[in-house]
Amino acid sequence: MNAAWETVIGLEIHAQLATKSKIFSGAATAYGAAPNTQACSVDLGLPGVLPVLNREAVRMAVKFGLAIDAAIGPYSVFARKNYFYPDLPKGYQISQFELPIVGPGHVDIEVDGVKKRIGVTRAHLEEDAGKSLHEDFHGLTGIDLNRAGTPLLEIVSEPDMRSADEAVAYMRKVHELVRYLEICDGNMQEGSFRCDANVSVRPRGQAEFGTRAEIKNINSFKFVEKAINYEIERQIEVIESGGKVVQETRLYDSMKDETRSMRGKEEANDYRYFPDPDLLPVVIEEAFKEEVKAMLPELPDAKKQRFKTHYGQDDETAATLTASRQLADYYEALVKASGGEAKLACNWVTGDLLGALNKAGLDISRSPVDYERLGGLLKRIADNTLSGKIAKRVFEALWQSPDTADAIIEREGLKQITDSGAIEAIIDKIIADNAGQVEQYRSGKDKVFGFFVGQVMKATQGQASPGEVNKLLKAKLKG
């Protein structure tokens, strides 16, 4: 990045709240229904209809506010944001302007080992618009109002980020948080989690901000990074070639990897916000806040810290295991099911399990191997019934069948042979059959030792305990 310039970034994240019904009507919010089948008279903005606030959306917003240590309430107001667009049925969007439900808070991020606190200016509730469909209508536009009225939490950051990496780290952190809180499914492809980025550059050391451009509707972490980096380069180029950055709204085109102008400041709407007379101010009482607080789950940072101290994990491992609430819960349930094998559980989850899930394209919540059965496997590793190698075979069997580890071990006769008498007998026979190799070993060719280990394992079909084999072989080969 250009050393003479400093980047300033602020993000506005739109998180669709995971309520069952819409923010101001009883219609369902489920994604993917046939166009206009999930839009009731309120969503259609028919004459005479009135909005009624969904209490669950308020609860979710308060949850988020508490999680980012924000000021909440006590008094919050819905406002009408006026503009005409065919997918905005009422000609205004019900949003919040002067008194948002969530006030100033913060989110901590870490980039390349450097921790940083990003300010959250506010988070407010609003209704989503419908969708305009420009394909398939031959010069006309189709309107699908299924999404109209879906609750959104718009999370506005301070202009605290100084690089695309920081912006991505912040966005990931908020993404992780809303999923931990179970207030948003975080599905970026379906648009449940998307953001607008305000980007500007200024000469390093200058206190005032440069003129910013707003990049609209970015719906992946990768695109956020690319769009911001493109925009930084573009702005620096404009200024260095004697031009001026204009305040405008831009769109990121992922196909061409560039941003381009949508509309300038002079075309900007005057939204004529005013309090919505159809809705009473929302009063958040202390008791309600306490009730929500009591139901807050352990948050990602706290969980990660606890994994480090309690399970002795390094930073990276703890981060991997706490990346989602479901994975962390799985891990902790596995530790319990395995009889407290925290280290072993950690190795298996971060290794074989996540590997297999990744390969199959599955989320932890859809893992074919639940923690109970994996716990059964870990128990058998811990008590030496299984060698590591055999354990992998059992894991594969667990993945394929609904049986328990013990059932599989029993059925396939996979028990590790730890009986030294039995192993000794096998070793004796191998020594007797391979006099040449014994001679080589005894004359100092240590490498031949591996040959003997291999022979024993072959004879026991891998079921002999490697520790036991090593010990006995060494003793016997000495002669």
Added chain:
Amino acid sequence: MHNCTIAELASSLRTGEFSSVELTQAYLKRIEQHQALNSLITVTADQALMQAQAADDMRAAGQAGLLTGIPVIHKDIFCTKGVKTSCGSKMLDNFIAPYNATVIEKFHAAGAVTLGKSNMDEFAMGSSNETSYYGPVQNPWHTAAVPGGSSGGSAAAVAARLCAAATGTDTGGSIRQPAALCGITGLKPTYGRVSRYGMIAYASSLDQGGPMTRSAEDAAIMLQTMAGFDDKDSTSVEQPVPDYLAELNKPLDGLKIGLPEEFFGTGLNSDIAQALDAAIDQFQKLGAQVKSVSMPHLQYAIPAYYVIAPAECSANLSRFDGVRFGYRCENPADLTDLYTRSRGEAFGKEVKRRILIGTYALSAGYYDAYYLKAQKVRRLITEDFKAALTEVDVLMGPVSPSTAFGQGEKTGDPIQMYLSDIYTIAVNLAGLPALSIPAGFVDGKPVGLQIIGDYFAEGRLLSSAHQYQQVTDWHLQTPEGFD
């Protein structure tokens, strides 16, 4: 039978003197005979007769209430399923409502019969019913005069005995002023008393539905059905509905009446003032006490109203964009053309004027000076009322500065038209209940007396009016040619 009140009709229906079907037929015939009044936009004769038959069946099954089988007319602002709901506008001339307003539902549940939908000023914006797309309504007392507005069709229909009673809505006087000009009883309830769900919004923080009837007793019967909390309207109030009928007989002894000085100033026609004095004397004879009160901020009510109401309406009417329902211009070239021509061609002049005023008042740089200032004034006016109502039980005064004025007399001068609501508008800003009752005549035209009460004191207003109507007969007068 058309000259009877609801209470009398209910009694006749009960004794079997006539059936609801017969009563409905009689009213439908009168509607037919008096089409020249232009008080209805839609007559729903077939449905009315079916509802009447159902009401007669209900009665036979022993399930009749006071409104069962009573033919009423609803202002064409209440969405009525399967029926054109035009709001007096070309914009909604093709709009068949797919659902019922809560008020309509309540009348259906009570077994009332809907004769049709009444004419009104376009989107309830007007004080003379002259802004209606469907043309002006005649005042039955003087057919060259206006019936008032915006609920002019309902007022004229009740005065002309085309129905037993009607519904109206009142944003700045739209029930009380036409009630006064047509010589009937009209009640605007406390804001939040009657659900606004399905009532097409003009100014949401001021709109309130209410009854328009021949007597206070009828208004009590109607309100009993209309009032109540509705979980579909966040601004409706969760407060039990008292038994208004039981309260009617409360004597006036000791009732403290306040007369706002500001209501009896120079703007008031002296003949009207005289009629009101006589009415107030009557209240004193019935045991009430009178004292003068002052509400200094009342003078700012009209300017405050004409910022707040247009501001709200500018947003409320945005949904009429030609996209999903209502009027759409022909062959739009593009989206902007679709918007501008659909709205330009279908909205009338007064509606456009208010949308423009409201848009301006909410614009960046003007919001504080207009909208916020008006809200502050609104609070001061409310405080004035609250203070006055700690001293007295009710306030009395005129409804309108004049009696019914001539058709076309004020259409060229919007300010003059706005001033006809000078005594009613402040009540909406404060959200208080108020009613208008007939209190005499000037030159053969009715004069209305306004009674304003404290929040949710509809029972007190109705009993005061009822006691007055027990000893006077202004409310029983019928316009010539309509008896």
